[in-house]
Amino acid sequence: MRGQVTANRDLGHGYFCVAVEVEGLRPKFWPGQFFMLRVENGSDPLLPRAYSIYRMARGRRGRGARLDLLYKVVGRGTALLAGLRAGEAVDLLGPLGNEFTVLRGTTELLLVAGGIGVPPVVALAETVAAKGNGGRARSVRRPAMAAFLGGRSKADILCAAEFRRAGARVSVATEDGSAGRRGLVTDLLERHLAGQPAARRAIYACGPHGMLRRVAEVAAAHGLPCQLSMEAPMGCGIGICMGCAIPVRWPEADGGPAVRYRLCCKDGPVFEADEVVW
Amino acid sequence: MRKPSLAVDLAGLRLKNPVMTASGTCGYAEELAPYADLSGLGAVVVKTITLLPRVGNPAPRIAETPSGMLNSIGLQNVGIEAFLREKLPILRRLKVPILVNIAGKSVEEYAELAKRLEGVPGVSALELNISCPNVAGGLDYGTDPSLTREVVRAVKQVSSVPVVPKLSPNVTDITVVARAAADGGADALSLINTLLGVAIDPHSRRPKIHTVTGGLSGPAIKPVALRMVWEVSRTVPLPLIGIGGIQTGEDAVEFLLAGATAVQVGTATFVDPRAPLKVRDGIAAYCARHGVRDVRTLVGALQADGE
Numbered sequence: 001m002r003g004q005v006t007a008n009r010d011l012g013h014g015y016f017c018v019a020v021e022v023e024g025l026r027p028k029f030w031p032g033q034f035f036m037l038r039v040e041n042g043s044d045p046l047l048p049r050a051y052s053i054y055r056m057a058r059g060r061r062g063r064g065a066r067l068d069l070l071y072k073v074v075g076r077g078t079a080l081l082a083g084l085r086a087g088e089a090v091d092l093l094g095p096l097g098n099e100f101t102v103l104r105g106t107t108e109l110l111l112v113a114g115g116i117g118v119p120p121v122v123a124l125a126e127t128v129a130a131k132g133n134g135g136r137a138r139s140v141r142r143p144a145m146a147a148f149l150g151g152r153s154k155a156d157i158l159c160a161a162e163f164r165r166a167g168a169r170v171s172v173a174t175e176d177g178s179a180g181r182r183g184l185v186t187d188l189l190e191r192h193l194a195g196q197p198a199a200r201r202a203i204y205a206c207g208p209h210g211m212l213r214r215v216a217e218v219a220a221a222h223g224l225p226c227q228l229s230m231e232a233p234m235g236c237g238i239g240i241c242m243g244c245a246i247p248v249r250w251p252e253a254d255g256g257p258a259v260r261y262r263l264c265c266k267d268g269p270v271f272e273a274d275e276v277v278w
Numbered sequence: 279m280r281k282p283s284l285a286v287d288l289a290g291l292r293l294k295n296p297v298m299t300a301s302g303t304c305g306y307a308e309e310l311a312p313y314a315d316l317s318g319l320g321a322v323v324v325k326t327i328t329l330l331p332r333v334g335n336p337a338p339r340i341a342e343t344p345s346g347m348l349n350s351i352g353l354q355n356v357g358i359e360a361f362l363r364e365k366l367p368i369l370r371r372l373k374v375p376i377l378v379n380i381a382g383k384s385v386e387e388y389a390e391l392a393k394r395l396e397g398v399p400g401v402s403a404l405e406l407n408i409s410c411p412n413v414a415g416g417l418d419y420g421t422d423p424s425l426t427r428e429v430v431r432a433v434k435q436v437s438s439v440p441v442v443p444k445l446s447p448n449v450t451d452i453t454v455v456a457r458a459a460a461d462g463g464a465d466a467l468s469l470i471n472t473l474l475g476v477a478i479d480p481h482s483r484r485p486k487i488h489t490v491t492g493g494l495s496g497p498a499i500k501p502v503a504l505r506m507v508w509e510v511s512r513t514v515p516l517p518l519i520g521i522g523g524i525q526t527g528e529d530a531v532e533f534l535l536a537g538a539t540a541v542q543v544g545t546a547t548f549v550d551p552r553a554p555l556k557v558r559d560g561i562a563a564y565c566a567r568h569g570v571r572d573v574r575t576l577v578g579a580l581q582a583d584g585e
Contacts, residue, residue, distance in 0.1 A: 038549065043345040043497040043525070047548060091550070093313070235340050235347060236548035238313070240305040242351045243340030260333045261354065266309070 001025065003037075003067065003092045005084045006060075013155035014073045015116070016082050017054070019066055020090060027058045027065035030099030031124035032229050032270045035067065036237035038091045039080040049077040050234045050265070052206070053095060054119040055126070067092075070158065072116040096237050097269050100124050100204050100227050102143070107200045110192070110224075111147040111168060112215055114185055114207020115156045118149070120229045120269075121206050122159045122166070129166035145169070146192060150185025150211065154178040186214040193222050202226065203273070216273035226273035232264040239266030247277040282565035283572045284558070286320070288517050288540050289440040289465035291375050291402055293320035296573060297530065297558040300521055300544030301325055301379040301405060301444070302351065304554075306365040307372060313551035319558065320540060321375040324365070326407045328381055329391060331357035341477045341486035346496030346523070347545060348477050350489040353381060353407075358394050366400055375402035377442065385425075389432040396437055403439045406430065409446030409471035420446030420471070423458035430462030440465035442519065445510075447499075448474050452506045453513040460514045468519040468542065469510060470503045496545040497523040504536050511537025511578055525553065527560015534576040 003020035010016055020037075031053075038048035055068040073082050084090070100120070102109065109128065113121040125145055145168035151157050152175045163170050171188045172180025181188065185207070193201075205215045206229035219226030235241035244264035248271065250257065259277050262268065284295035298321040304310050307322055316322050334354025341348045356365065361378075369376050378401050382388035388406065395401045408429055409420030419425045426443065433441050443459045445452060447470040456467055472493025477486035503522025511518055520533030521542040530541045546553035565573060 045342060046345055046496050046545070047342050047347060093551070233338050233340050233342075235349075236551075238551065239309045240303060240551075241340065241349070241548045242302075242305075242334065242354050243338075243349060245334060245337040245339055245354075247336065256331060257333055261337070 001092050003090050005088050005090065006066070006086055008082070008084050008086070010082075011158070015070070015155075015158060016073065017068060017070050018081060018084070019068050020092065021059050021064060021066050022092060023059070023064040025059075025065040025067075027056050029053050029056050029095040031127050032099040032120045033095040033097050034237070034269060035069070035092050035094030036096065036234070037069070037081070039077070039084060040089065040091065041080055045076045045080070047235050048091065048093065048237065050231075050237055050269075052119040052229065052269075053123060055123065056095075070116070070119045093237055097265060098267070100229070100270055102128065103202060103225065105200055106143050106202045108144045108146065110189060110201055110203045111145060111163070112185060112189055112203060112205035112207065112211070113147070113149050113159075114211040115151045116158070117205075117207030117211075117229070118158045119206075121147070121204060122162050124204055125163050125166040125168050142167075146171070148173070148185050148188045148192070149180075150174070150188070150207070152176065184211070184214070186211060186218060189215065189218055193218065205229070212273075213278045216276060216278070219273050227270050228273050228276065229269050230264050230271055230276070231269065234265050237265045239263050246271060248275045249277060280571070282562060282570055283574075284562060284565070286539050286574055286577075288519070289403070289442070291321065291440060293375065293540060295320045295558050296534065296540040296561065297554050298323050298377070298519070298540060298542045299547065299554055300542035301407065303544040303547045306361075306369060308365075308368050310547070310551050314555055316554070317372045317374055319374055319554055321377055321402065322369065322372060323377040323405055323542060324361075324369065324379055325355055326353050326379045326381045327355055327358050327361045327391065328353060329358055329387055331355065331360065336488045338487050341492070343475070343477050343494065344498060346494050346498030347548075348475050348487055348492035348494055349472070350487045350492035352489070358391060362394070362398065366398070370400035376400055377403045377405045379405040379407050379444070381407040385429050385432045388429050389436055392433040392437045392441075396439075401439060403465075404433060404437060404441050405468055406433060406441065406443040407471075408443055409448070420455065421449050423454050426455050427458040427462040430459050430464050434463040442466045442468050444468035444471055445506075446471050447502060447506055453509050456510040456514045460516055464516060466517040466519060466539075467510065467514065468521060470499070470506050470522050473499050473502060495523070497525060499523050500529065504532060507533055507538050508536040508580070524557060525549075527557050527562070527564050530557050530561050531564050531576060534573070535578070535580040537578040537580070539577050
């Protein structure tokens, strides 16, 4: 499908937020889902890129949908997107992939976001604030939320205000100490877990591979359910190129290998932390 | 002018148009169903099937390169058993010819796979993957003329459907392998598979894909593919299926002019799931624009003065 850019805000330090109007698209998604997006530029770059959904709302004049994507310029695809102005077109496919799920009876959500991994996590916080859960189940008692935001520097801490507005307690860690506590976001998570009485907690995280791995270790050490939004180079987003392999433990004892691959686009991008092989 | 006729005959297969999906770029068709109606194509080629399931290669498996991509998936597939049980029944509903692409580790494995597929309703032809660059032993067949002949002959002996070897471009002279495949009894030839390549991240000093080397596809390889189709079409009297960087109807027509009877659309489907259908419509538009009543008249119609 085609979309039309209506705004492309420069948030500074390479971060942008683009708003795209798409006719004929239902403004409905689950936190964690993504779109494949491509800026037409001949055959180079060739492939679309995956972008986590930050927000989605009804489009202008109540028609179609408006999609907000938060992104960081890291290569040619994102640089082209950053150069688009209102009125220009993009090619889109989505929403794709699975979503974070909030189990009934969870009393506290621990939301961990590293750098540009923030969109699906803040989408989850906003959905919980609006509906009391991840959006799937019927409304339950709204769980408490604690958000842990990390990045290299102050400029890499995004959406703190949005998390607060959604009712989350926010803690920040930066590697250079320019905002919040100096150190890693996973240190904040561990500190939080050490000082708190037992509650029915669950962890939801998105960020760099190393951060996710550490989050998975912390979750395992505390016996907490944990879902991770993973990333892998994707060619198509719909499971046909089979490029975005994530190694997982295979539960079925069918004589085959104990570690196999699931596809980030089709089987994910959200994976249970204890199934991923690091 | 009446609508141009797009139907072609490929080694006895009646195709309503010359456009197919390329192996490994449309899954088992069900993945594409929500986005594109594959029943509108001339044929569908299934991802390579092996005797046993294969888990495939570690990540990263793909990397983008200028106007193309490298892949090293490692023939991840469900294996022949699950294919016959779970995937083929869904594919049959498309009611288009299905080319089942197979790969073995030995001549015997190719023959065994062909036996398992012999007489199975819905299997219209076999495409032999003798040129996968990403598994040990995979390239040996496609680069060795006598092995190519042997594999094709072994499959032909047990198979009653058309047998279509898919040739590797990673050879000095593709016409030698094409001749060997013809000697073995091939009914048609698919060409080309991916070109071996490497992509490197200079900052991390690491290869961009796990296996270091991978197969290059996409518009970047189109001139190479066209050259090979043209060379083989002048050497071997078999129908050819042209593959390599086709994104538009005009790209497809170039392959027909070079001597291909049909074409496969691969990497373009990753960019747009409707790409094969757009190529089909593009061929029709070309025919209408140039007064071509029958697409078959384009096959091998390259007007070259400099030969």
